[in-house]
Amino acid sequence: xxxxxxxxxxQITIPKSVREDLDLKPGSRVQFVKTADGGYELRREHxxxxxxxxxxxxxxxxxxxxxxxxxxxxxxxxxxx
Numbered sequence: 001x002x003x004x005x006x007x008x009x010x011q012i013t014i015p016k017s018v019r020e021d022l023d024l025k026p027g028s029r030v031q032f033v034k035t036a037d038g039g040y041e042l043r044r045e046h047x048x049x050x051x052x053x054x055x056x057x058x059x060x061x062x063x064x065x066x067x068x069x070x071x072x073x074x075x076x077x078x079x080x081x
Contacts, residue, residue, distance in 0.1 A: 018042070
């Protein structure tokens, strides 16, 4: 079992083995989820896809759905090679 110690500021160092198991990197967000028995679980936060809106910039003309579908199909073909 891995343990950590809480500082006077309420911060805790997550043990390396736990960070590795959860694939936590600096800046990762975690959730503390209350369980039915009154305890808590530490979980890596998974952000909804909607939060990624606008994360990638594109400055060209808008693409049609047909063009996007063709690009996806082409990329899938390339990855199979």
